[in-house]
Amino acid sequence: MFTQTQLEKYAEILLWGLGISRKEPFKHGDAVLVRFDKAALPLAETVHAHLLDEGLNPVPRMTMTPTMETDLYRLGRFNQLRFVAPGEEHLMRGLAGGIYLLAPDSLTHLCHVNPEDITVRQLALKPLRDILDRKEELGGYGWTLALYPTCALAGHSELSPEEYSAQVASACHLGASEPVKEWRRIFEHVQEIKSWLNGLCISSLHVQSENTDLELSLGERRRWLGITGHNIPSFEVYTSPNQNSARGVFYADQPSFRSGNIVQGVRLVFKGGQVTSLSAEAGEGFALRQISMDAGARRLGEFSLTDKRFSRIDKFMAHTLFDENYGGEHGNCHVALGMSYSDTFDGDAAILDEAMKKQLGFNISAMHWDLVNTEDKVVTARLPGGERRVIYERGQFTL
Numbered sequence: 416m417f418t419q420t421q422l423e424k425y426a427e428i429l430l431w432g433l434g435i436s437r438k439e440p441f442k443h444g445d446a447v448l449v450r451f452d453k454a455a456l457p458l459a460e461t462v463h464a465h466l467l468d469e470g471l472n473p474v475p476r477m478t479m480t481p482t483m484e485t486d487l488y489r490l491g492r493f494n495q496l497r498f499v500a501p502g503e504e505h506l507m508r509g510l511a512g513g514i515y516l517l518a519p520d521s522l523t524h525l526c527h528v529n530p531e532d533i534t535v536r537q538l539a540l541k542p543l544r545d546i547l548d549r550k551e552e553l554g555g556y557g558w559t560l561a562l563y564p565t566c567a568l569a570g571h572s573e574l575s576p577e578e579y580s581a582q583v584a585s586a587c588h589l590g591a592s593e594p595v596k597e598w599r600r601i602f603e604h605v606q607e608i609k610s611w612l613n614g615l616c617i618s619s620l621h622v623q624s625e626n627t628d629l630e631l632s633l634g635e636r637r638r639w640l641g642i643t644g645h646n647i648p649s650f651e652v653y654t655s656p657n658q659n660s661a662r663g664v665f666y667a668d669q670p671s672f673r674s675g676n677i678v679q680g681v682r683l684v685f686k687g688g689q690v691t692s693l694s695a696e697a698g699e700g701f702a703l704r705q706i707s708m709d710a711g712a713r714r715l716g717e718f719s720l721t722d723k724r725f726s727r728i729d730k731f732m733a734h735t736l737f738d739e740n741y742g743g744e745h746g747n748c749h750v751a752l753g754m755s756y757s758d759t760f761d762g763d764a765a766i767l768d769e770a771m772k773k774q775l776g777f778n779i780s781a782m783h784w785d786l787v788n789t790e791d792k793v794v795t796a797r798l799p800g801g802e803r804r805v806i807y808e809r810g811q812f813t814l
Contacts, residue, residue: 436644437557525675657776711780746810753782
């Protein structure tokens with residue numbers, strides 16, 4: 416899908432993202448997981464070489480193919496769905512970083528799998544993710560992820576493979592002579608927006624569009640983040656709302672592919688922070704099972720806005736990594752049901768334990784499901800003293 420020159424540039428950007436995603440610089444000899452889908456092998460090999468050149472120790476791991484994953488749910492018994500390979504916990508504890516290369520050869524191969532079985536698997540793997548989350552809070556882990564084009568992604572986006580690859584290359588600045596320099600420029604612009612938002616001391620937000628009318632509070636000790644290095648590309652500016660605060664309606668006009676299922680036209684009704692009603696034009700049954708995964712799956716863990724001035728993404732890409740960073744005509748707003756990001760805490764995340772997270776309104780869940788609205792919208796912030804200020808309209812921040 417990409418030339419070797421493009422692969423080299425992609426790898427350079429990923430190592431830049433990995434570096435800024437971690438509080439402390441990597442040390443010579445640190446172990447970095449390279450987890451990749453089969454189709455992303457050309458990029459994985461290039462990343463592997465770049466990590467070695469930086470004096471790091473890459474740990475390559477290929478994910479299950481669609482056939483393997485289907486067979487796991489078709490043939491696997493309950494204990495096999497819950498099986499975690501020996502040594503996985505030890506590996507997670509020994510990692511300093513992770514690069515995840517997503518290149519799905521199928522988006523719908525699990526559409527006939529019982530959603531409860533998918534939930535069993537996700538819950539079984541959650542302790543491994545908890546290890547990495549805690550290492551990150553303590554400053555000892557950084558990660559980034561990226562997308563490699565496949566025919567499956569292009570087909571579900573109604574684009575040709577060439578058109579899809581061009582959109583990925585454009586969004587990631589693979590055509591630039593110095594792509595990392597471009598990302599640093601965007602990083603500086605977004606830093607200005609984050610500083611502005613954090614300086615406003617926003618207490619609550621009101622999001623209004625044709626089909627959305629949602630209010631939420633940010634909660635105590637929050638900060639806005641963006642371009643953290645975690646996602647390539649990433650143009651969003653996000654925070655974690657108080658899990659108990661959401662009220663009103665949120666509508667996701669973009670389709671969402673999740674665990675081999677497509678969910679489209681999702682309408683969420685919130686009261687007291689919790690989804691009290693969910694309807695969807697497609698995939699409603701699957702969506703209802705997803706939000707029943709655990710106690711936090713019905714509550715918000717993230718609120719995000721993307722400024723169209725930064726994002727070159729103007730097509731539906733059939734993958735959350737790109738769709739949550741959609742620019743287009745009106746930018747986008749997305750929320751995530753489930754897990755909050757603890758790095759939105761405005762202090763040292765290392766002090767956060769489960770009790771403190773709960774007290775501050777951070778959501779805890781095995782799920783994190785981004786749902787995207789690309790309608791023209793106005794976002795109004797409530798400031799100290801009751802002042803109201805529009806912070807986002809016509810697809811961009813009002814700074």
